[in-house]
Amino acid sequence: MTKIAAISDLMKVHNVTDELFFQHQRSLLHYDFKKALGYLKAYEAILLSHMADEEDVLLPVYSERAEYPEAGAAKLYYDDHAKMRAHIGLFQKSTAEIESAPDIDRTLLQLLDREAFYLRLCSHHDRREAEYLYPILDGLLTDDEKRELLDRMTLRGNTAQKCESYENQSD
Numbered sequence: 001m002t003k004i005a006a007i008s009d010l011m012k013v014h015n016v017t018d019e020l021f022f023q024h025q026r027s028l029l030h031y032d033f034k035k036a037l038g039y040l041k042a043y044e045a046i047l048l049s050h051m052a053d054e055e056d057v058l059l060p061v062y063s064e065r066a067e068y069p070e071a072g073a074a075k076l077y078y079d080d081h082a083k084m085r086a087h088i089g090l091f092q093k094s095t096a097e098i099e100s101a102p103d104i105d106r107t108l109l110q111l112l113d114r115e116a117f118y119l120r121l122c123s124h125h126d127r128r129e130a131e132y133l134y135p136i137l138d139g140l141l142t143d144d145e146k147r148e149l150l151d152r153m154t155l156r157g158n159t160a161q162k163c164e165s166y167e168n169q170s171d
Contacts, residue, residue, distance in 0.1 A: 005143060005146035005147040005150050006138055006146065007058070007133075007134045007137040007138045007141070007146055007149070007150070008130070008134040008135060008138050010050075010053075010129075010134060010153075010155075011126075011129070011130055011134065013046070013050050013155050014126055016046055017043055017046050017047050017050070020039050020040075020042050020043040020046065021039075021040075021043050021115075021119070023039045024036050024039035024040045024043060024095075025112065025115065027039055028095070028098075028108060028111065028112065031104075031108075033095060033096075033098050033099055036095050037092065037095045037096055040088070040091060040092055040095055041092070043088075044088050044092070046155065047084065047088070048085070049154045049155050050155050051081045051084070051085075052154070053153040053154055053155055054077065054081075054133075055077075055078065055081065056152075057149050057152050057153055058133065058137060058149065059074050059077055059078070059133075061137065061141075061149065062074055062133060062136065062137060065140060066136045066137065066140055067136075068132055068136055069132070071128065071132065072128060072131070072132025072133065072136065076128065077125070077128070077129070077133065080121065080124075080125040080128075083121060084118070084121065084122065084125070087114070087118045087121070090114070091111065091114070091115060091118070094107070094110075094111045094114075095111070098111065137149075
């Protein structure tokens with residue numbers, strides 16, 4: 001029996017990105033800035049791929065065919081993605097330069113504070129996906145349409161193996 005495709009399985013990708021960001025922050029706390037940057041780059045790679053999948057595959061269908069409340073408007077996802085991309089660029093720059101800062105502790109605390117704000121943005125974005133984007137598409141699309149969309153995506157819900165290979169970038 002073939003398993004029915006579910007768009008909401010894409011939430012599993014968030015488990016991978018959450019773990020990579022946690023490992024990045026853990027490395028920061030241990031003053032292992034090279035490893036922290038490696039985890040951040042791994043996080044960025046998976047996050048950007050996931051966002052591209054949403055922007056290129058899911059959001060056009062959602063915008064065109066779905067009925068959604070204002071809180072689930074497609075524009076909000078695009079806006080969140082732009083903000084997330086900008087934050088990641090700043091975090092990479094800060095992480096790469098932290099060792100040369102005149103006051104490493106102060107710089108580290110400022111970075112972690114900015115990252116805490118970013119994580120709140122991500123949490124709000126993830127909740128919107130879980131409450132609107134994914135379940136609305138799951139209810140709207142036929143099983144064949146879901147499979148066709150998912151087959152066009154780079155990342156699916158089972159990215160644990162990819163996480164391990166990305167973690168090696170930090171070594």
